[in-house]
Amino acid sequence: MINSSAFNYVNVLDKAADACWIRNNVMANNIANVDTPNYKRQDVSFDSLLSRALEADPVLDNAVNNMDLNSITPIVYTDQSNLSYRTDGNNVDIDVEQANYAENQIKYNAVLDSITEEFKRISNVLQSV
Numbered sequence: 001m002i003n004s005s006a007f008n009y010v011n012v013l014d015k016a017a018d019a020c021w022i023r024n025n026v027m028a029n030n031i032a033n034v035d036t037p038n039y040k041r042q043d044v045s046f047d048s049l050l051s052r053a054l055e056a057d058p059v060l061d062n063a064v065n066n067m068d069l070n071s072i073t074p075i076v077y078t079d080q081s082n083l084s085y086r087t088d089g090n091n092v093d094i095d096v097e098q099a100n101y102a103e104n105q106i107k108y109n110a111v112l113d114s115i116t117e118e119f120k121r122i123s124n125v126l127q128s129v
Contacts, residue, residue, distance in 0.1 A: 019046035019074040020108035038089035046074040
């Protein structure tokens, strides 16, 4: 995290990229355990936490500038631990996991592209000074 208000958007995007990375690892673990008896799939909660923090102020700049990023951390949780789709007690659906994995990869790449664009904007401002 960069401690300057000029980088507030980059810091938010960096936090989102970290959450995507964690979720990627969690889903890879789910896929690896698709045949493990009694394994319960895990997931990561982050998007709703970030949304609530951004909704704190109707003006996006104000919400980003006043956000406490340390209080918004990805949470790994066991999804529907009492539910099992199969007789072996495992609740991982490989098709759903692979679709979620692909979706998360797209989101991660979009966040990285956004970080790159933010640095380009900052660089353009610095070059024009």
